[in-house]
Amino acid sequence: MATSSSGSATKAISLFLKDIKSEFRTRYAINAIAMFAVVTVFAISFAIKGTGLSTELQASLLWIVIYFSSLSGLAQSFVKEEESKTAMALRLYAPAEVIFAGKLLFNLVLLFGLNLITIPLFAIFISFEVASYPLFFAILLIGSTGLAVVTTFVAAIISKASVKGALFAVLSFPLILPLLVEAISGTKKAMTDGIAFGAARMEIQVLLSYLVIMVVLSFLLFEAVWND
Amino acid sequence: MTIDGLAKEFPGRPVFSDISAVVEEGRRLVITGPNGSGKSTLVRILCAFNRPTRGSVGFEIDEKKLTHLEIRPHIGLVSPDMVLYDELTAIENLSFFAEVAGHRFEIPELERRLENIGLAGRGRDFVGSYSSGMKQRLKYCLALLREPEILILDEPTANLDERGKGLVDDIIRSHHGIVVIATNEKAELFYGDQFIRLGD
Numbered sequence: 001m002a003t004s005s006s007g008s009a010t011k012a013i014s015l016f017l018k019d020i021k022s023e024f025r026t027r028y029a030i031n032a033i034a035m036f037a038v039v040t041v042f043a044i045s046f047a048i049k050g051t052g053l054s055t056e057l058q059a060s061l062l063w064i065v066i067y068f069s070s071l072s073g074l075a076q077s078f079v080k081e082e083e084s085k086t087a088m089a090l091r092l093y094a095p096a097e098v099i100f101a102g103k104l105l106f107n108l109v110l111l112f113g114l115n116l117i118t119i120p121l122f123a124i125f126i127s128f129e130v131a132s133y134p135l136f137f138a139i140l141l142i143g144s145t146g147l148a149v150v151t152t153f154v155a156a157i158i159s160k161a162s163v164k165g166a167l168f169a170v171l172s173f174p175l176i177l178p179l180l181v182e183a184i185s186g187t188k189k190a191m192t193d194g195i196a197f198g199a200a201r202m203e204i205q206v207l208l209s210y211l212v213i214m215v216v217l218s219f220l221l222f223e224a225v226w227n228d
Numbered sequence: 229m230t231i232d233g234l235a236k237e238f239p240g241r242p243v244f245s246d247i248s249a250v251v252e253e254g255r256r257l258v259i260t261g262p263n264g265s266g267k268s269t270l271v272r273i274l275c276a277f278n279r280p281t282r283g284s285v286g287f288e289i290d291e292k293k294l295t296h297l298e299i300r301p302h303i304g305l306v307s308p309d310m311v312l313y314d315e316l317t318a319i320e321n322l323s324f325f326a327e328v329a330g331h332r333f334e335i336p337e338l339e340r341r342l343e344n345i346g347l348a349g350r351g352r353d354f355v356g357s358y359s360s361g362m363k364q365r366l367k368y369c370l371a372l373l374r375e376p377e378i379l380i381l382d383e384p385t386a387n388l389d390e391r392g393k394g395l396v397d398d399i400i401r402s403h404h405g406i407v408v409i410a411t412n413e414k415a416e417l418f419y420g421d422q423f424i425r426l427g428d
Contacts, residue, residue: 085311086311
């Protein structure tokens, strides 16, 4: 017989595990993200032909690749539910906050997986060198989390639209621009020799503030977006 | 369940208007009408998936009034618009939806329920490999999983063979709460205690 269980966290983890299982069986998002990351890094590598790039350019290229790779895959979490008509059952059985938390968790894992592919490729093919690893990973962690929050929320908005791809880029870019600017600036500092962790305090503060605002807004607004 | 002056319009096209009904526990409401008359739209409004243009739907369970979102945990839905995950097995589908709804079922219990619905021994097959009739049976299994007070059936016997139709007959007749049936099948009109005829 049924036993009543679980708070929202347990339910969100159930949704996350379902998405992981579905993803490994269908390869819906992983392939898109991985291919985009690999192709863009190789394209950049061939274009620069061993020419040394400035730290500004390397940091910008890294975040551009992460941003566009995430656009190609992270929207799938909601788009797939709508296109395969499973969203209706999900709406009926799962509370809105559980759905957002579960999808966010899944997108975070995808995005960190993307980082695991992109950064070694950058190090090998673009001669990307980090001077301060603690700073670099702090920026990467906060920046990627912010990116996942915004793309997850925007993915829910565009999932019912007919021109999803274009709309996703148009809606997400203005929201993500402040994050990209600070993440690029922080990454550039992490690549500069002799820079202390505290030198990027401003970037970290802005990224953290951005993350908190986006998490709060997303959880507050998601129910209206998902149910209307 | 109280439906009060319900109307739905899509841009430039009224679907239905001035629908009212009060349905008590133990009663069966049949929604009927030609294709495109708004049966499925009305079902979606009852489940709080769509908002009406005018009017309201209210629910009261154990003398407590529920908002349109609060009613969802009390609804079991079978509809052609509701699809389960093809890439999961039947048991994985049932476990997942039970868990996100806050329930936990042991696998033998789920297997027993699948057996009751005519899917014995198929619980570990991917739903993508099911026939349309088997998928319809699985939707019944899911709809009944949390013993809902309101059972909403849109085209209840679609894709089912005679044995499947017999199962649906048992389910409808043995349900103690409200049953809402949206159908065009003459044989299913006989279930109704109350009727809403759309497209008249």
